[in-house]
Amino acid sequence: MLYREALNRAIDEMMAADESIVILGEDVGRYGGSYRVSEGLFAKYGPKRVIDTPIAELSIVGNAIGMAIAGLRPIAEIMTINFSLLAMDQIVNHAAKFRYMSGGKMTIPLTIRMPGGVSRQLAAQHSESYETLYSAIPGLIVLAASNATYAYYGLKAAIALNDPVVFLEHELLYPLEMEFKEVDTFDPFKAEIVKVGKDLTIITYLKMRYDVLEAVPKIEDELGISIEVIDLNSLRPLDMKTIAASVQKTKRVVLVEEDHKTGGYGAEVIAKISEELFYSLDAPPLRIAGEDVPIPYNRTLELASIPTPDKIAQKIIQWGRKNGL
Amino acid sequence: MDYKIIMPVLSDTMDKGKLVRWRVHKGDMVHKGDVIAEVESDKAIMEVQSFKDGVVKKLLVKEGDEVPVKAPIAIIDTEAEMAQTEQQKQPEIVQHPKEQSTSTQKPKAALKEPTPTAAVPPVIEELLQTPAPKLAEGDATPAAKKRAAELGIDIKGLQAEGKLPKPAHLKEIETEAFRHYFTPKALRLLQEYQLDAKLFTLDHKINAAEVENYIKEYNIPKTVSLSKNRIAVMKNVQNAATKPVYFIFEEFDIKEYEGIKLTSLLIKKLATAMQKHPLTRAKLEGTTLKIYPHSNISVAVAKGDELYMVVCKRAEEKSLQEIDAWVRGLKERTFTADELTGSTFGISNLGMFGVQRFSAMINQSDVGIAAFGAVQNGKISVTFTFDHRVLNGVDAALFVHDAKEIFKGDDNV
Numbered sequence: 001m002l003y004r005e006a007l008n009r010a011i012d013e014m015m016a017a018d019e020s021i022v023i024l025g026e027d028v029g030r031y032g033g034s035y036r037v038s039e040g041l042f043a044k045y046g047p048k049r050v051i052d053t054p055i056a057e058l059s060i061v062g063n064a065i066g067m068a069i070a071g072l073r074p075i076a077e078i079m080t081i082n083f084s085l086l087a088m089d090q091i092v093n094h095a096a097k098f099r100y101m102s103g104g105k106m107t108i109p110l111t112i113r114m115p116g117g118v119s120r121q122l123a124a125q126h127s128e129s130y131e132t133l134y135s136a137i138p139g140l141i142v143l144a145a146s147n148a149t150y151a152y153y154g155l156k157a158a159i160a161l162n163d164p165v166v167f168l169e170h171e172l173l174y175p176l177e178m179e180f181k182e183v184d185t186f187d188p189f190k191a192e193i194v195k196v197g198k199d200l201t202i203i204t205y206l207k208m209r210y211d212v213l214e215a216v217p218k219i220e221d222e223l224g225i226s227i228e229v230i231d232l233n234s235l236r237p238l239d240m241k242t243i244a245a246s247v248q249k250t251k252r253v254v255l256v257e258e259d260h261k262t263g264g265y266g267a268e269v270i271a272k273i274s275e276e277l278f279y280s281l282d283a284p285p286l287r288i289a290g291e292d293v294p295i296p297y298n299r300t301l302e303l304a305s306i307p308t309p310d311k312i313a314q315k316i317i318q319w320g321r322k323n324g325l
Numbered sequence: 326m327d328y329k330i331i332m333p334v335l336s337d338t339m340d341k342g343k344l345v346r347w348r349v350h351k352g353d354m355v356h357k358g359d360v361i362a363e364v365e366s367d368k369a370i371m372e373v374q375s376f377k378d379g380v381v382k383k384l385l386v387k388e389g390d391e392v393p394v395k396a397p398i399a400i401i402d403t404e405a406e407m408a409q410t411e412q413q414k415q416p417e418i419v420q421h422p423k424e425q426s427t428s429t430q431k432p433k434a435a436l437k438e439p440t441p442t443a444a445v446p447p448v449i450e451e452l453l454q455t456p457a458p459k460l461a462e463g464d465a466t467p468a469a470k471k472r473a474a475e476l477g478i479d480i481k482g483l484q485a486e487g488k489l490p491k492p493a494h495l496k497e498i499e500t501e502a503f504r505h506y507f508t509p510k511a512l513r514l515l516q517e518y519q520l521d522a523k524l525f526t527l528d529h530k531i532n533a534a535e536v537e538n539y540i541k542e543y544n545i546p547k548t549v550s551l552s553k554n555r556i557a558v559m560k561n562v563q564n565a566a567t568k569p570v571y572f573i574f575e576e577f578d579i580k581e582y583e584g585i586k587l588t589s590l591l592i593k594k595l596a597t598a599m600q601k602h603p604l605t606r607a608k609l610e611g612t613t614l615k616i617y618p619h620s621n622i623s624v625a626v627a628k629g630d631e632l633y634m635v636v637c638k639r640a641e642e643k644s645l646q647e648i649d650a651w652v653r654g655l656k657e658r659t660f661t662a663d664e665l666t667g668s669t670f671g672i673s674n675l676g677m678f679g680v681q682r683f684s685a686m687i688n689q690s691d692v693g694i695a696a697f698g699a700v701q702n703g704k705i706s707v708t709f710t711f712d713h714r715v716l717n718g719v720d721a722a723l724f725v726h727d728a729k730e731i732f733k734g735d736d737n738v
Contacts (some may be wrong), residue, residue, distance in 0.1 A: 014554070279471045281467050
């Protein structure tokens, strides 16, 4: 199943089951969505439930919040997370705080889908990963879908939640064919142990999952170790239980993220590990992240600015040798 | 302060509990650990305790009532007791359930709002309350310092002597500790039996006898990795077990010759019989049979723990003496891949161990195998295993009949 098909199926099935669910955003209707996620939905559910909006992010989210207050269950699509900055006030000051400000009397069952990350040469203003911003906001739930299974079940869960969810997708994943696993019980807040290992835990999310998995065999071979890989799935809340169990076992942790290193989401994860699992650590934690520069347009420089499987392998091997692995 | 006692979660499947009996009344004084009620889960009747001191302010459910888990069942007023007892911080039996939405907007029937089960509350407060672990001094990782303190390893001292690297890691600390507490022989035993050294109290030198006692007491198995040969044999016999086979039991006359090994004679005789029966020289490939001109016989050869099916090629062309020389050479050498392939029929002989009769598994893509037992009064028992896909009963019977005649005579010898 294609990643975008999984998202489409999730929205379609939820809309079929509950007519209070609507979607709105730029080009989500007649055009079928910039990444074809809402393909076919306009024809099926009509212009009242699949709403094409003007290019005005603040109003997309603002309208969606109004709909949510009035009893609908909107799914807002922001074309890329880079444009979500325009909607920041509605997301942070309104969607995230409404339940609190109303003393729990009102909830905002809103899902905001945001594609993000470094795609191919979209340049600095269209290549950011702002998960670190939204993960720092109390009142928001932040989910990050790296695969078709989580895209499908995670998005369904996000729509069903009574609180606002920022649902992160990665632009390079949409056209990828992925294995889809049917699951009986699904917990959107649980991290996935992608691969079991005993000497080192690599924590990652979104597209970096694939770069990590590509690098892992080489690292295992070079260092003669076995590596555990965790895909976080949920960035807020963070599944510290799964992380703790793994780090207590392996005693070593590496975090791989595409976002800039300084203030990136990984900094928070590593800080929590240092606070809560300090005496389990047998090596200083390592962060492998994007460089602290605006993402370059030039393809060579673009790749130089983010982790790649080769760089991940090289850095972990170097770090491992230095730290007794 | 009001302290609510809640219906405890007594099993994974429990969603409601029945209040069977109250053990206290309103106004009763209770102490931490006192049983206040009996509840029935879907499995058993259990007691519910109070985790705080106080006075029963209110009983919220009647005996016989069923209430959802985590719902409050009684209120204890802890202030009433405060005057006498110092307030103690005690963990509550269950964390309070996640805040319930009081929203007027209920999700529609088709939707079920997920609840975060994996998410855990911040544990910083808890961490601050638990004392920091004892740490050894020296240049080492946090995990290594903690472990060194537990094991009584002086990192600083050993680093000064150059016996530990800087910084020291967990593995080096444990290796050092185990060297310190175990004799070399005991350490080898730990390794062989994959025992964790932490199973032993590390306050004295532990010798092999102590480890052996532990192994015997707890019936610990020794873990032996399978050899490449064993894995290959497993694959071969597992494959053989999927073949549709049947057996023919016979007794052949046999005349042994001075200076010639019995196995050599068996190979020679069988090779001659195979020449008359093309199906014994065949190999099944999909829906075709490849019938080979030569009698290539796989011979079971045991070398220590290892088992090989070595192929005696063109056995029908070789003299008995040539075959005997080949058989005698087997024990001394290793085999090339070419020598282990290309057969169509097999021989296994366990007669030298006094085995009367046995049956054998067909090797790789062979169509059959002859299992020979011990020679008694000029006779040898043999069990043939045939692959029914290639040879029908009649084909096999004719082959066995001819083989029997050949074994009788002195032909080809």
